[in-house]
Amino acid sequence: MSEDKDLKDEMKKLKEELQGLKEQLREMSEGLEHKRKGIYIDVNEKLSDYLGDVMEGVAEGIRGELKRSIFISPHHGEIKIISEEKERPEETARTDPAQAAAIMSALGHEHRLKVLDELMSGGKYISELQNSLPEITSSTLSSHLDILQEAGLVVQERVRGRYLITIPGRMAYKMANAITKQRDKQIEQRADLGE
Amino acid sequence: MTPKRAKLGNEPSKLTKDLVLLQNEKCIVKAFAGDLTLPILADDATLGYIFFGKGRFTLDAIVETPEGAVGKPLVKDLDTPFIMLGKVCNIANDLTPATVHDISNMGCRNSEEFLAKANEVFSRFSLDYHTRFNFEEDSQVFAFANEHDKWDMLISKEDKLVYMSKDKVYISKDKAESVDISPAGVLVAERGKTIVIGKNNILIDSDDE
Numbered sequence: 001m002s003e004d005k006d007l008k009d010e011m012k013k014l015k016e017e018l019q020g021l022k023e024q025l026r027e028m029s030e031g032l033e034h035k036r037k038g039i040y041i042d043v044n045e046k047l048s049d050y051l052g053d054v055m056e057g058v059a060e061g062i063r064g065e066l067k068r069s070i071f072i073s074p075h076h077g078e079i080k081i082i083s084e085e086k087e088r089p090e091e092t093a094r095t096d097p098a099q100a101a102a103i104m105s106a107l108g109h110e111h112r113l114k115v116l117d118e119l120m121s122g123g124k125y126i127s128e129l130q131n132s133l134p135e136i137t138s139s140t141l142s143s144h145l146d147i148l149q150e151a152g153l154v155v156q157e158r159v160r161g162r163y164l165i166t167i168p169g170r171m172a173y174k175m176a177n178a179i180t181k182q183r184d185k186q187i188e189q190r191a192d193l194g195e
Numbered sequence: 196m197t198p199k200r201a202k203l204g205n206e207p208s209k210l211t212k213d214l215v216l217l218q219n220e221k222c223i224v225k226a227f228a229g230d231l232t233l234p235i236l237a238d239d240a241t242l243g244y245i246f247f248g249k250g251r252f253t254l255d256a257i258v259e260t261p262e263g264a265v266g267k268p269l270v271k272d273l274d275t276p277f278i279m280l281g282k283v284c285n286i287a288n289d290l291t292p293a294t295v296h297d298i299s300n301m302g303c304r305n306s307e308e309f310l311a312k313a314n315e316v317f318s319r320f321s322l323d324y325h326t327r328f329n330f331e332e333d334s335q336v337f338a339f340a341n342e343h344d345k346w347d348m349l350i351s352k353e354d355k356l357v358y359m360s361k362d363k364v365y366i367s368k369d370k371a372e373s374v375d376i377s378p379a380g381v382l383v384a385e386r387g388k389t390i391v392i393g394k395n396n397i398l399i400d401s402d403d404e
Contacts, residue, residue, distance in 0.1 A: 056344070122259075123259065123264075132367045155257060155264050155266075155267055155268075156268070157257060157268060158223075158253045158255055158268040158270060159218075159219075159220060159221060159222060159223055159253060159255050159259070159268075160220060164257065164259060164263075164264035165263050166262070166263045166264050166265070167262050167263035167264070167265060167266060169263055169264075170262060170263040171263075
């Protein structure tokens with residue numbers, strides 16, 4: 001009787017061990033299956049890898065461009081690095097006069113220059129522009145903003161609705177100021193000379 | 196959070212009104228009334244939804260630099276399926292069971308055909324990205340099927356935003372840090388410092404005195 005019981009116990013143990021081994025085998029093959037098919041991808045891990053690749057690409061681009069760039073002109077916290085290896089087509093090619101005229105035309109209004117001046121200090125909602133420029137009616141202001149946007153001097157956010165001055169917008173505004181200052185200087189000089 | 200194997204629910208519902216699925220300072224994702232949707236389920240939890248119908252995605256892919264703003268808003272009218280995952284807004288109260296008429300409006304003869312189509316789209320997404328989902332609970336992920344049979348991805352978490360499509364990558368963090376990569380060039384802006392790599396030039400700019 002006791003031998004029978006021992007045998008049964010042994011059989012039970014063996015069955016349990018066998019079951020355990022089957023479980024392990026199943027888990028291992030599932031793991032292998034996942035690895036083989038690439039089924040499990042953690043989205044956060046994927047994103048980190050992706051961003052890592054992007055940033056590496058950016059750094060590589062910067063290194064490559066710096067190698068080709070020689071002339072550095074720092075002024076007022078700004079450094080412009082210009083490639084000297086090849087002549088840049090934008091500097092030698094003529095600008096389309098029609099496009100240039102459209103941009104100059106967008107600049108050619110006192111109100112629009114005032115709008116650009118307001119935007120030089122940062123993005124603004126139309127209500128803020130209206131408050132700062134009470135001499136311009138709201139419909140006229142909208143029309144001026146449309147013209148500035150059309151010329152690429154201003155961009156409007158779709159979500160928040162703020163108006164922002166673009167890089168060409170800043171350049172255009174600075175250019176208008178520089179020309180005006182230069183002309184005033186010349187007038188002063190002529191006056192001093194008694195012309 | 197344990198990765199979960201996800202599947203689609205099998206009862207199509209219809210949106211009863213236009214819904215804003217995501218809105219922050221940089222982007223808005225909308226689904227419109229009449230869209231059909233199925234929940235994406237894992238165990239008993241709803242991980243997200245797949246939408247069929249119309250939607251609109253707006254992203255202000257604009258970077259403010261000391262020299263002026265760069266970039267422009269991106270507005271996409273969605274008429275291909277799109278998926279919302281992660282921290283999903285509660286849309287259950289704005290859903291009603293889809294009728295045969297609603298399903299036929301989506302170009303399917305019956306519910307089975309619609310489910311088959313939806314599962315085919317979801318399987319494609321799963322194969323492209325993942326069949327198990329492991330999102331942080333406070334992040335929201337959108338996938339928009341594009342014309343190249345791929346997915347444009349939008350990931351939003353607190354003040355961080357990532358958008359990836361075939362011709363644009365835009366990353367924004369905390370207003371002060373942005374990366375924009377497009378055929379026009381690469382722009383990296385971080386707290387007043389900017390690097391712009393254009394087709395023919397490179398500009399490094401800093402507002403530090």
